[in-house]
Amino acid sequence: MYPFIASIVKGILTITGGIKVYNKSQLPKDGAYVVACTHTGYIDILWLGVSLLPRQIHYMAKKELFKTKLIGGFLSRLNAFPVDRDNPGPSVLKIPSRLLSKGEIVGIFPSGTRTNEQTALKQGAITIAQRSKVPVIPAVYLGPNTFTELLKFKKAKLIFGEPMYIYHPEMDAKQAREHFTHELGKRLSLLHDELAKK
Template identity: 55%
Template sequence: MYKLAANIVKMFLAANGSKAKVYGLENVPKDGGFVIACTHNGYVDILNLGVSIYPREIHFMAKKQLFEIKGLGWLIERLNAFPVDRDNPGPSVIKVPRQLIKEGKIVGIFPSGTRSAESNDLKQGAITIAQLSKSQIVPAAYIGPKDIGGVLKRKKGYLIYGKPFTVGGGKEARDEATHLLEQELQRLLVELEQKK
């Protein structure tokens, strides 16, 4: 179903001039499992990120409440999303993405670009998953339409991938990598603004 959805999304975004111009694709590993941590400002960024490296598929981490919405839960599950309980994170928060990465799949996480408590937890989560799965983490940033209204207004989208990095062992390395991820996401947003 991902293939069908990716082709529909690409055509829809392209027809409205909102298919993101992508920079830094050379930074995305060609094979193996890894984490993509991207800024988040709506749901069009998910669509653009999802088709940017197709035919490779991204397995997105999504809040469990989305899976409880009739119809939507069924759909996003078939588009490789998996639920996470942000209020009561259990072992599955780490277990599911680690297994996906072990199978050579890509895990997509959206740690918000803002400095909120949830944002920091999500950045730490992305780093912890990369650390425990001994995989690379690829920072990414998106600027463009946030919703269908923005797409229909033909707002242009821009997406950039930064250089991948790995996380060493221990808490100190995890804290350093979380800080590095935050810096990289901000730097990539600034770089994108200059490329617009």
């Protein structure tokens, strides 16, 4: 179902303005990795997934979206899995770790919420990548955030940064998580500034 829905979404998004993707060469051609992307609306989720085709991405999504069988079932078919943001349990690490062990891509929005403000990054993306020994790819999206804004036919922009490997020879695991969470924040900020000038 994912390829079919993704092709429809790609067609709709392309008609309403399209997207310019920068630095896609930074993405590993195969194997597992975590994409840590800024999150300002619902459209960035769609464009990120479309931009990674033909590979599929598995998204962390707040559990509230899965309350109804119809919506929850649809999201599950689009490779989304629920996470309790208020009381995170073992599934926060277990599910993405299992996906990464199979060579899949996991998409995480490290701010934990849709926002246009500078938000302190949570350590989820870094922790999961560290645990699975896979790189984190920073990503920044600028463009329409709502379906109403899509109708203004404004082109979206998406930029990928260099892969981050969550390891430092002089730090223990906890120190490395804190260090690379801060580093991810800096890289996202720099990518945002770079993308805004394009």
